[in-house]
Amino acid sequence: MTDTCPACCRRRIPPCAERRRGNQIAHGYRCPGCGHQWATARQLPAYSDIHRRRAGRQTREAA
Ligand SMILES: [Zn+2]
Numbered sequence: 001m002t003d004t005c006p007a008c009c010r011r012r013i014p015p016c017a018e019r020r021r022g023n024q025i026a027h028g029y030r031c032p033g034c035g036h037q038w039a040t041a042r043q044l045p046a047y048s049d050i051h052r053r054r055a056g057r058q059t060r061e062a063a
Contacts (some may be wrong), residue, residue, distance in 0.1 A: 003029050007036035 002012045010033040017028030026041040 001027060003027065003040055005031040005033065005036055007031065008034040008040060012035070
């Protein structure tokens with residue numbers, strides 16, 4: 001999952017490190033343009049829960 005550099009707004013930067021802890025996944029990034037480093041943490045169950053609700057709503061609307 002790519003991210004945007006918060007310092008120079010360079011887009012589509014691939015993660016250079018991935019760390020998974022329980023239901024949370026953290027990606028470490030290093031901008032090749034300006035050298036800025038940052039990390040983005042994401043909650044895995046939140047994403048799957050959103051997908052489940054969307055799928056359920058679409059099914060109900062179709063029926
Ligand atoms: Zn940058």
